[in-house]
Amino acid sequence: MNDIIHLLPDSIANQIAAGEVVQRPASIVKELLENSIDAGATSIQLIIKDAGRTLIQVIDNGKGMSNTDARLAFERHATSKIRTAEDLFALRTMGFRGEALPSIAAVAHVELKTKRKEDQVGTHLVIAGSTVEKQEEIVCADGSNFAIKNIFFNVPARRKFLKSNETERKNILTELERVAMVNSEIEFSFIENDIEVIKYPASNLKQRIINVIGKNFNQQLISIEIETTIAKIYGFVGKPESARKARAQQYFFVNGRYMRHPYFAKAITSAFAPLIPVGENPNFFIYIEVSPDTIDVNIHPTKTEIKFENEQPIWQILAATVKEALGKFNEVPTIDFDTLDAIDIPIHTPGVTNAARPQVNVNPAYNPFKSASSGGSSQGGGNSYQRPNFDWESLYKGFETDTNIDSSEAGEVIEIRSSESDLFEESLNSLHYQYKNRYILTSVKSGLMMIDQRKAHVRILFDQFLQNIKLKRGISQRTLFPEIVEFSASEAAMIPYLLDDIEAVGFDLSNLGNNAYAINGVPSEIDKVNSVELIHNMVTKSIETGSDVKDEIQEALALSLAYAAAIPYGHRLTNDETSDIVNRLLASPSHKYTPDGKLIISIFDDSEIDRRFK
Template sequence: MPDIIHLLPDSIANQIAAGEVIQRPASVVKELIENSLDAGATHIILSVKDAGRTFIQVIDNGKGMSATDLRMAFERHATSKIRSADDLFSLTTMGFRGEALPSIAAISHIEVKSRREEDELGSLLVISGSKVEKQEMVAAATGTSITVKNIFFNVPARRKFLKSNETERRNIFTEFERIVLVNPDVEFTLIENGVETLHLPKTGLRQRIVQIEGKNTNQQLIEINEETTLGKIYGYIARPEFARKGKVNQFFFVNNRYIRHPYFHRAVTTAFEPLIAANEKPGYYIYFQVDPDTIDVNIHPTKTEVKFENEQALWQILMVTVKESLGKFNAIPTIDFDRDDAPEIPVYDPSRTSSMPKVNVDPGYNPFHSHRTETPQPKVPAFGWEQLYKGFEKEKELVDEIEGRTPATLFKPAGGDRNLPETELSPEHYQYKQKYILTSVKSGLMIIDQHKAHVRILFDKYLEQIRNKRGISQRVLFPEVLELSASEAAALPSIMEDLEALGFELSDLGNHSFAIQAVPSEIENAAPAALIRSMIGKSMETGSDVKSEIQESIALSLANLTAIPYGNTLTTEEMLLIVSQLFASPSPTYTPDGQTIISVISDAEIEKRMQ
């Protein structure tokens, strides 16, 4: 009987490894840029086409590679970072496994040019599906240029499961954002489909955050800085008043590496608990510098999960540091002298003189004189306003007749909701504590949550407007400027069509800024920039590519933000309108996200309590 166990060919082993390391185009971007950083690059150019499906290129000015090193870099487990097993626990660089480049080469076409500063010529290496097709000497600039084309060309099953271009583009922005936030001393350029969309010159940490998240972020940041024997904790947290219910920027970095750490996240939220609502999330950019021997980054292929040796002690230090910064951020006002847009303060020049401002005065005017003065009075033209009111008498009589009628008392759900008992509503409604609407029904007392009921009504309305593209726009007199972060700007195109269907009109100002020219007529008094940012955040949280799910998410987000809040006193007519519109909904008993709107206390339960 022949042996059945054998070694896999390198090409298949690399494809298996690629399944762990390379999940999507964003994974390629992450690995290539980290290699450039390890090479000491001070300027990195990332260029992508079709959200990385067909073309990803990373060009750096690092130290480059020799011809031998370039060939060895694409062998499995070939690395310059590790000499012995002990080195695994004292790493200060990014990539170290030696799996990234061979994994990328296994599922794409790769072309690499690299030259060291001391070499006259560089090396060109072309690989397709782990097979070396060409290697030769060429003229090249100092550094390395890696081009990856047609990702997953030989693994059609993996390529088929890639998301839409907008989703993959958003993932690339997410990885790019995590890298640039921890390397402010490196210049980055992002080019999409041949157009430069982001340029980040070298700067300080605070200004790098502002470059990525927008100028409005600068006023939100509170600095934290604490150094102990266990390590250093520094960075910025957002002021409590800028906490959000939706997606917020929350970043942890350790030794210049992005990580996820729910345990430390709990330390930050514990410090914020007395200052923000229970359903709000604080923003933060927190950096740890610890001894490499005290952490283990080798527990996950993407290296985003890190195990700390002194987690409990660091938890306490982090929580106290955040609390201390929150406690004193209002005590001492700070001035940021590093701002790029800081106004220039003029120098006093004693030789220059200023003229006194002139005021035009009418010497003949006397407010105590009657109109029969010598000063001629302007003649007011007769506009004939009375003519505008003609023809309204009959309409007024019709309104009075309608208001005098007794409203209908029987409302039935349009969709026949089985969870709702047959109810004969009383024309009289009562508001309880500016939160609930109480009305008598056949079976007892019905309690309606006014805010949730309005959410249900508005959700149905907005969803219909989006699907039928019938939103009514209201032009604004003074357009508000909406400044988005790089990741938010990447997510905006996926929902732009639906925003326009609702009635929003945005014009691109460049540099991730947009002018809000028009808003839906129903929300003209709301803050449109906050509404749009919230809807973008909701879309980014769901991460869905299904059009109907995105539309429902936008409609629900807008309904939650514009519905009648708790604490508003309602008139009888307003309560009647809410109740009638609610029972015209196909699902009046629950909100779109499953919260209860209606509760009925039966007559039997009331009588039992009164005994």
């Protein structure tokens, strides 16, 4: 019987490894940028075309490679960073497993030009699908120039599952931002379709964060720094007023590597808990330095999840450090008696009179019960008294309206259209009662219907805004003083694809350059809403969906706007407003739930109500 186990060829093994390392164009960008950083580059260019499908090129001025090293770099597990097993526990470089370049070469066309400073000529290497097609000497600049073309050309199934250009471009920019924010001493530039879109000059850490996230963070950052025997922690947290309901700017970096760590994020959230409303998230940019032998960075293929040996002590240090920083910058509410406005109390000096004695004028003949209408002066010669002219009957008008209702209106039947055919096919009484300024109660044939007024309004506005977007008929209201909204590079990259839909609901934006837009008009339906924060939330929500379907992006925009414009809990409704909400809600084809799945209507059956009184 023949043996059935055999070794896989390197080309197939590389393609299998590529399934973990190369998931999308952004994965290649991450690996190449990290290689350039490990090579000691001080200037890195990232060039893409067609959102990375056609070309991903990274040019750096690092140390470069020799002829032999350039060839060996594309062999599996070939690395310059590990020589013994002990080296695994002392790593401070980014890539180290030797899988990135061979995995990339297995699914794309790769062209490399590299040269060391001490060499006269460089090396030109061309690889396609793990097959070396050319290797020759070439005249080129110092450093390395990687050009990755036609990603997944030999794996069409993988190429088919790539997202839209907008989504892939956003992911590439996200990787660039993560790398740039932890390497502020390196200059980065991003060139797309032969146009330089982003440039991050070498700077200090705070300036790099501002360049990446946006100038609006300049006055919102509070620095933190502490060094212990376990870890050194430094960076910045955003002031409480910069917290966001949607996805906040939250970054952790460990030994120069971006990571996700929900446990540490809770430490920062707990420090902000007394200062921000429930549901909002603080911004933070935290850099942690620990001994390499106390962490494991190899538990995830992309190395974004890291296991710490001293998680609980670091949690406590992090929470205490953030609290101290917030207190130092007077962000924790305190009573400062020195700054309170106090009444000046004069100091008494014996023998010196500084103030005149107050004079009290009294008319002993004044009679408050003698009105001017009784004629002339009051008895005793006092001045006449004029009774206030007030329409007391107007106070009772509301009660008359509620009780004296035309009987013809009481039997009004409201047509209900529902996707659930048997749910609300019944007559409604036009009388509605607002309970605790939060719920609307009304009777139906089967019992008592309770409606959440805010969720009902969200449902109504969502349907309205979504229709406006689709029909491009939103009404804009001009602002007296235009406001400026600034975006990060990744957010600004999505604006051109969202601008038509944002303007369709009634916003009027004009591009000011440098990732900033002026808000010249807002939807006429919204009132007393922070339009800058609203647009930020709309863009963030659209990015979070990561969807390629236009309808889903439009729904995300409409939902963000609906929640911002909906009436709040505690708002007193008039009878007409209450009726309008009920009628418009029940006219919606999806009136039972909000667009994000929250219950709007609950019905208490007559049998259930009767049971409570037995």
